[in-house]
Amino acid sequence: MALDPFWSNLFSRRDRSGDDLYEILSKVPIFQDLSRREFERMRGILHRRSFSTDEAIVREGDVGVGMYVILSGEVAILQEGTDGKMIELVTFGEGDFFGDQVLLDESARTASAVARSSTRAVGFFRPDLLELIERNPRLGLKIVMRLSHMISVRLRHTNRLLKEARDQARRAEAAAQAEAQRAAEEAVESEADPESANQAS
Template identity: 30%
Template sequence: MPDVRLAAPADAVVAALDRAERAAADAELPAALHPIPLLSALSEAAFRRVLGTLVLRRLPAGALVIREGEPGNAFYFVASGRLRVYATDGLGRQTDLAELGETAVFGEMALLSAQPRSASVVCATEVDLLEAGQKALAQLADELGAVAEALHGFTRERLLGNLMATSPLFRPFQRMQQRELLRRFTSHDVASGTVVIHEGEQGRGLFVVLSGELDVSRRGADGSAIPLAGLRTGDVFGEMAILRNAATTATVVAVRPATVLFLAREYVARIVAAVPEIKSYLEALAEDREIDNQLVLGEDVPADERVLI
C-alpha cells in the first residue's frame, strides 16, 4: 500500500480525536501511549479551524513517518495501527524508545520549536494517521501560548525518557535508579546567546543537553573565538574540568533556546567513585573530545599528556 494522502473525512477526524481525548483520562493506558492534553487547550473556534486542515495518511508497514535529525513541520494523531519510535547513535545502532498505537499523538515538538526531530518513527503495521501540517500550525498561531503550556510537561517527560533510554550516562542503572539519578539534576531553560560555561572558570558540574543547540569554542592567541564543536540533545559536557579538577578549557554558548540538566560536581564525584562504568564513559568522552579539539586547533599533543590522571 503506497502512502495515500486524503482530505480527512470529518467523521474520521472527530472519532479519532474523541478517542484520543477519552484515552487521556484512562488510568490504564500504557505509559508509552500517553496522549497529550492538546485539544483541551484549544478554544472551540481554533479546534474547528484545525479540523478543516487535517490530512488522512494511509501508510504501509515499514513506512518511515519521521526521520531523526530532520526539521519538524507537522504532528500526528494515530487513527489506527502501530508505530515504532527509535533513536540512532553515531554508529548506526538503533534503540527502541516506545511503541505508539491508536489515540497516540506524536511529532508535537513542531508546535514548540524548530528543533530537529529527536527520534525516528516507522510504521510497524499498516497505519492511518491524521496529519496536522503547516496549515494546521498557522490556524493555531493565536493559540500557541496555551498549547505550548499544555505540552511543556508532557514533552519534557518524553525527552527525559528518550535520554534515559539512549544516554551512556544512564545505561548502568535500572529504571528506578535512572529516575533517582534524574532527581539529582536541576533543569535550566537557557535563552539563545546565554553562556553556560566560561572558559577558564572552575568546573561547577556536569551538564546534559535535554533539548536545543549549543556551540563550544576556545580563545585563540589573538583573543578570537575558535569554534570547536556543537552540542545537541543527549550530549554531555563539563566532564573535563570535573575529572581533572581543573579550570574549564572552552566556552559553551546556547545558539538557540535550550534546556540543560545540571549535576553538581560533588554528586558527580560520588557517582564516578561508585560506578566504574560511568567513570570509564566520562574519561573516554573527555579524551576523545580533547583529541578532536586538538585536531580542530591544529595542535599536536603527545599521547602521554592526554591521559587523564
Template identity: 25%
Template structure:
C-alpha cells in the first residue's frame, strides 16, 4: 500500500487522508465501463480512496511508478516539464479516468506531474498488487491498453494539428516578410520620387523668385502701389512653395529611412540662446518680449544639436506668430526626474482642448496667427518626430492662469553631466 509519507505535496498542504469507509464506484467511469462487473468489483476491492486538497502535488515527473490512479471525484492537471523549467499543461483528467497507466505498463519513471486542481479523491491501486490483479482478470489489462491506445491516437491528432499550425505560421511569416520588403521598396521609391520632384521644383522656383525680385527693383518710382503689392504676394507664394517642397522632402526622408540622429552632449542653454537670437528681429517687429530662464548647471542630454535647434526655432516662431503685440514669451528649461524639460510659454489666445491632440499632426494649422506668411502645418509634426526619435515626449498645455499656451518637450538624461560647451 502507498504510505502517506511517499505522496509528494505542495508545502503547507496536508497529506492525503484515507477514507476508512472504503471506495465506492464513481458515477461516470469510462475506464470502468470497459471491464466486466466481476473485474470492476475485484479492482475496487484492491483500491484505497485517497483525498487530496486542491493544489496538492500527487506525484512528480520522474517518480517511480508505484501506483495506478482512477479519478473518483474532482479534477487532476497533467503537467510536463520543459527545458526552460516551466511546466506545460498537457490536459486534465476527470472522474472515471485513469492516471499513471503508461509508466506502470512500461515500468518507467513517471512522464508527467499530477496536481489536484480541486479537492480530489483518487482510487489508488499499489503497483505490486496490479500484476496479480491483471493476471487474474485479463480484461483489466486489455481495458487499460485500450485507454492507452486512445490517448496515443489523441496525441497523434494533437501533433498533426501542431504541425499544420506551424506550417500555417511559416506561410504567414513568409507573407509578412514579403509584405515588409514590398513596403520598404515602396518607401524607397516614394523618397526617391520626392527628391526628384523637389529638385525639379527648386530650380524654377528660385528663378521665378529672382525674376520677381529683379522686376520689383526695376520698376519706376511712380508705379502704382497695387503692382508692388501683387509682386510681394507672388514672392511670398513662391517662397511658400519652396518651403513646402523642402518640408515634404525632409519629412518623407525621416519616415522612410529613419535617419540616424547625431549623438553628443547638448548644451540646452546655448540652443535656447541661438533660437532667441535668430527670432529677435521677428519678435521686435511684433512687439513681443522674449525671456530666457535656464539654470547654468543644467544636465546635458545626448542628442542631435542641429535637429533640436530646429525644434526650438519652430516652437519659438509659432509662439511669436500667435502672441499679440505687447505680449511675452518665456523659454525655460529645468531638470525633472532624470529628464531635461524645455518649455515655450506665450501669452497668446491659447489652444482649445479639443484641438491640442491634433496640432502635432501633418498639415494642421490653427487660425489666429499674426504672421503674414501662411504656415504649412508641418512644423509641429516635425518637432514631434524629432523629440520622439530622441526618446522624449512633447505636448501642449494651458499657460499660467489659463493664459496662452505652454509647449513642453522632454529629453532623457543618461546621467548628470556638466553643461556642454556652446
C-alpha cells in the first residue's frame, strides 16, 4: 500500500543517524519482541520528526493515523473539559509512546498531544503497518499480535479501575445515606424530648 504523499512530505524517512532507534524502540511493548534484523526491515517505514515547544503533535477529535514514540523532549497529553478548558492528563518523556490504538481502527483522537519542549519523535502509521503486513506477513502479524495484547491489557486495567471507582461511589453513597438517616433520627428524638435538646444546647 502506497504512503499518502502528504505524510511522505511531512515526515522525513531520511536522517537515521544519531539516536540508536533500536535501543529506544526495543523498550516499547509493540516492538520489544523484534530482533535487530527484524527491526532493520522496519527502519525504512519509521518517520522521524521534530516539534518545537508548544507545537501540537495531534489534536483531539482528529482522525488518527498512527502512534509516536518520543526520542527526546516532553509531550503533554491534554483533553478538553466540559468548560472548554484543556486539562493536562499526563506528561510523557523519552521512550514513552502514545496513539497506538489508531493503528488498528483509525479512530478519532481522544486527546491532544503538545510538545512541552523541543521534542524529537518517531512516527509509525497505519498505512505503513498495512504495507508491512502485505510485504512481510510474519513480521506484520508479530506487531499486530503485540498491539492487540497491549490494548487488551489496557482494557482490563481500565475495567478494573472503573470497578474500583464504582465500588468507592457505592460506599460513599451508603455512608452518606447512613449519616442522613442518623441526623434524621437525632432530629426526631430532639423534637420528642425538648428538655434533652435544651440541655444539650
